Amino acid sequence: MRFEFNGTPVEARPGDTVASALYRAGQRVFSRSFKYHRPRGLLCGAGKCPNCLMQVDGVPNVRVCVTPARDGLVVRHQHAYPSLDFDWLSLAQRFDAFLPVGWYYKTFRSHALWRAAEPFIRRAAGLGVVPADPAGEYEHAFRQADVAVIGGGPSGLEAALAHAGAGSEVVLVDDQPELGGHRRYRKRAGPEPTDLIARVRSHPAISVLAGAYCFGLYEGNLLGVVQPAPHARCRERLLHLRAAHVVVATGVYEAPLLFPNNDLVGVMLSTAAQRLIHLHGLPPGKRAAVIGRGVRAEEVLADLRSAGVETHLLIAPEEVERAEGAASVSALRARGERFPCDVVVVCGHLVPDAGLLSQAGARLDWNAQVGAFCPAGLPPTMSAAGEVTGAGLSAAAPLPAPVAPHKRAFVCVCTDATTQDLCDALGEGFDHMETLKRYTTTTMGPCQGRMCQLNAIAVCARQTGRGMQETGVTTSRPPNPGVTLGALAGPRHHPIRRTPLHHQHADRGAVWLDMGEWKRPRYYRTAASSDETTCVRAEYAAVRQRVGLIDVSTLGKLEVRGRDAGRLLDKVYTHRFSDLAVGRARYATLCDDHGILLDDGTISRLAEDRYFLTTTTGNLDFVEQWLLWWLAGTGQHVHIANVTGGLAAVNLAGPLARDTLRKLTALDLGSQAFSYMACRQAEVAGIPAILLRIGFVGETGWEIHVPAECGPDLWDALLDAGREFGIRPFGVEAQRLLRLEKKHVIIGVDTDALTTPYEAGLNWVVRREKEDFIGRHALSGSPRSPRRESLVGLVVEGEQTPEDGSAVMINGRPAGRVTSARFSPHVGAPIALAWAPEAKAVEGARVEVRIRGRAVTARVTLEAFYDPEGARLRA
Amino acid sequence: MSFLIPCPHCGPRSVYEFRFGGEARKRPAPEADAAAWAEYLHVRRNAAGVQTEWWFHRAGCRQWFQAERHTVTNHVRRAFRVEEETGRDAL
Numbered sequence: 001m002r003f004e005f006n007g008t009p010v011e012a013r014p015g016d017t018v019a020s021a022l023y024r025a026g027q028r029v030f031s032r033s034f035k036y037h038r039p040r041g042l043l044c045g046a047g048k049c050p051n052c053l054m055q056v057d058g059v060p061n062v063r064v065c066v067t068p069a070r071d072g073l074v075v076r077h078q079h080a081y082p083s084l085d086f087d088w089l090s091l092a093q094r095f096d097a098f099l100p101v102g103w104y105y106k107t108f109r110s111h112a113l114w115r116a117a118e119p120f121i122r123r124a125a126g127l128g129v130v131p132a133d134p135a136g137e138y139e140h141a142f143r144q145a146d147v148a149v150i151g152g153g154p155s156g157l158e159a160a161l162a163h164a165g166a167g168s169e170v171v172l173v174d175d176q177p178e179l180g181g182h183r184r185y186r187k188r189a190g191p192e193p194t195d196l197i198a199r200v201r202s203h204p205a206i207s208v209l210a211g212a213y214c215f216g217l218y219e220g221n222l223l224g225v226v227q228p229a230p231h232a233r234c235r236e237r238l239l240h241l242r243a244a245h246v247v248v249a250t251g252v253y254e255a256p257l258l259f260p261n262n263d264l265v266g267v268m269l270s271t272a273a274q275r276l277i278h279l280h281g282l283p284p285g286k287r288a289a290v291i292g293r294g295v296r297a298e299e300v301l302a303d304l305r306s307a308g309v310e311t312h313l314l315i316a317p318e319e320v321e322r323a324e325g326a327a328s329v330s331a332l333r334a335r336g337e338r339f340p341c342d343v344v345v346v347c348g349h350l351v352p353d354a355g356l357l358s359q360a361g362a363r364l365d366w367n368a369q370v371g372a373f374c375p376a377g378l379p380p381t382m383s384a385a386g387e388v389t390g391a392g393l394s395a396a397a398p399l400p401a402p403v404a405p406h407k408r409a410f411v412c413v414c415t416d417a418t419t420q421d422l423c424d425a426l427g428e429g430f431d432h433m434e435t436l437k438r439y440t441t442t443t444m445g446p447c448q449g450r451m452c453q454l455n456a457i458a459v460c461a462r463q464t465g466r467g468m469q470e471t472g473v474t475t476s477r478p479p480n481p482g483v484t485l486g487a488l489a490g491p492r493h494h495p496i497r498r499t500p501l502h503h504q505h506a507d508r509g510a511v512w513l514d515m516g517e518w519k520r521p522r523y524y525r526t527a528a529s530s531d532e533t534t535c536v537r538a539e540y541a542a543v544r545q546r547v548g549l550i551d552v553s554t555l556g557k558l559e560v561r562g563r564d565a566g567r568l569l570d571k572v573y574t575h576r577f578s579d580l581a582v583g584r585a586r587y588a589t590l591c592d593d594h595g596i597l598l599d600d601g602t603i604s605r606l607a608e609d610r611y612f613l614t615t616t617t618g619n620l621d622f623v624e625q626w627l628l629w630w631l632a633g634t635g636q637h638v639h640i641a642n643v644t645g646g647l648a649a650v651n652l653a654g655p656l657a658r659d660t661l662r663k664l665t666a667l668d669l670g671s672q673a674f675s676y677m678a679c680r681q682a683e684v685a686g687i688p689a690i691l692l693r694i695g696f697v698g699e700t701g702w703e704i705h706v707p708a709e710c711g712p713d714l715w716d717a718l719l720d721a722g723r724e725f726g727i728r729p730f731g732v733e734a735q736r737l738l739r740l741e742k743k744h745v746i747i748g749v750d751t752d753a754l755t756t757p758y759e760a761g762l763n764w765v766v767r768r769e770k771e772d773f774i775g776r777h778a779l780s781g782s783p784r785s786p787r788r789e790s791l792v793g794l795v796v797e798g799e800q801t802p803e804d805g806s807a808v809m810i811n812g813r814p815a816g817r818v819t820s821a822r823f824s825p826h827v828g829a830p831i832a833l834a835w836a837p838e839a840k841a842v843e844g845a846r847v848e849v850r851i852r853g854r855a856v857t858a859r860v861t862l863e864a865f866y867d868p869e870g871a872r873l874r875a
Numbered sequence: 876m877s878f879l880i881p882c883p884h885c886g887p888r889s890v891y892e893f894r895f896g897g898e899a900r901k902r903p904a905p906e907a908d909a910a911a912w913a914e915y916l917h918v919r920r921n922a923a924g925v926q927t928e929w930w931f932h933r934a935g936c937r938q939w940f941q942a943e944r945h946t947v948t949n950h951v952r953r954a955f956r957v958e959e960e961t962g963r964d965a966l
Contacts, residue, residue, distance in 0.1 A: 219949055222877040242879075242889075593902070593916055625931055625939075629896060632929075632939035633957030634964065772905040777912045 003073035012069035019065035020280040032080040035416035036093035041265035045272030060128020101421035136235030148243035153181020155386025156249030157196040164205040175213040185278040216478020250353035260322035266329035285343030289332040292347025317397035366469040371395025400462035412452040414445020448480040499553035500648040500711035521731040539730035547654035556620025564636040595778030604679035648711025653701030660722040685717035697738035741866035758783040790841035794858040801830040809848040884936040896929025
């Protein structure tokens, strides 16, 4: 197995992490510190500290000490210029006098100074580089269990077996590749629980997720779990794991001790040394000085000796004076002596890993006996097992200990905050943990306080004379450890909806327009031209002069049936529908109780108790839910069915539409027999259809709805029938131009979240005489009562068409805006729908429209630009 | 926000399957005075405590129902079909 580190191949053995393989290859510097760019080596070896963050396969800030080595990985160092062993920015530590705590607040008091320094600081600060493209595929998964056990050590294994034995379905999550917890590397603490592991592995009610880490507990006992590389095509899977009960058996992690130069390369925590020895067969160095006391320190000393490391006698924590060394440690000075060594092994504080419990609302109480904050007051849906409760721990060193402020005694290795910094901040009055944390950024780095929180509390407690309990812990929030944005975002999945006529459009050279999830033809390229303007003009001309066909399958379609259907529609829509005759259709607008226009469409009465509704493409879900909501709990007999996906729909329009359609149906299509705003059910080309005589584009036309699977047949039949009349399919762009000439409003394009029907010029759709409807109170005043503004038509002078959204100007000041504008072949000038002040809503009034910075005169028109009497529509 | 809602038709489901419909309130009669309408349209109780509210099960039964939720803890005490309990004025 071999991976690449900074361009050089590195050999790895089975079971290696990236960090252990690098360590075996002689790499000792793993990162540079955040502020001073000091070299940093392996510290925790457990994924809890910031010292081994690297760029792996393009992903920044990967903890390589818990990343299994794999063939072909590309690993690069980060945040060091040019290399880990030599970093120009380490010069920063020479100027530490100028980099006091609160440096940003104290230095950048003028905006100009900050602006000058910002580019350099941005380059120098920060850690890895965010890749421009996603580094792979991510996925989400969902899982429920009776019990989730977090932690696969002896206590977690026992808890899993106990719950499974009691009949629960258990999911066990452990962040290590193998179960066993600390017993895998603390061999002298007790036997490896091989029997427990075997029983857990073979128990049918227990699923084990090894090598997966839990980063947070959320409301309703939802656990965020990340599984790296669950299969070959997935970088990370985010598992939403919900459990009725959560057992936290996360054990403890080790945190450093405070002494000058405690961050030198070669100073590592005892469990990191034990992991190197027992999991990877690597002696951490040649000669070790061990800081610690008691049984645990003896255990570490014995491990080092049996791994062939020469060791000095144990050094008690309070005897330590400082570590010495330039790039890496060369000696430890203690009790007045110098102990030469290449590795200092620190038996640090053991801290219960209780983040999940405090996120669930548990308290953390200081227990001086065990030297730890221990969880208490757990909610009933949580329990804790093993060392995380504080059981069996003993203090590594008394806390709070006397503090000697020193510029190289690092409390926070993430952000280079020292005992000096903390003492200075305390002196400046930041003497509560939460303010001290924010001012010094201690506990706010990538390790989220795991390495520094206990020491910071101890320093604060000591300097303020308060106790540990009174000083208290800072709030634990998820995620910890950090999660990639890719995992949170999940799969790159963009649903696409295609109409039943999609392939017909594709065959005809459609250029697509995305409308929400829908693909609609914007226009059709032809053999003669693929230019948009040319094609749209030709499509426009076909509709105005001959006949055109457009796919309107994306319209929302609802069937509302039942005895009380008319009553529901009367209540919800502004117009009246209970008096609509069977076989008639009516334009329908929907308002809320503020009188704001929400949607429009048509409602046709197909039978006494059966209405057929259309909604705008994007508002279908909303309208369906709106109707259901007003119906809910009323006990009325109405059934609402969303039939959008079941129907294909086309609009056949133009002066020759009747001649075209006549060839395919036995229906009498005469202007009396099938008049404007009538609806019929009949066969078209042998297909059962609903036909609506409506005209969004302003010509004689029929909207024809047929079963989706028959859509292509209908489309082909209509094009065949219309060939002799010069039929042409048209797209959304031509449709928008055609409707604009008719001044037909598109809700949500020409209206906004404050528009009433009156302002949009739709007075006739509001039946104020109805006893009640949604919006009646707000619309009960006169349509002419004071309005904000009015939607008017504009004919713009000159050749340039304003862009949608252009400002309408009066006396040089913005006073409105253009909502839709196109060049009108009929008018021979650019036309627009625009919002203008009420005073200008007068036929022939003059306003100015700003087009590309120039004010252009426009004339207000209140009538439709095309066929204002609607003669063609009704023909 | 990741609590469960016990849908009266589908059982306990993630809140992400639902659409929130606001506090359940009585709409004033059409002839009610302007003050009553202003209160209905513009004033919210914003209660810190148990509130009866509308929910729509978008990714399930696609039905509206009401639930009693504690707005501070997000604990949903119960959910019920309106027609079976409080009812609503006829259309």
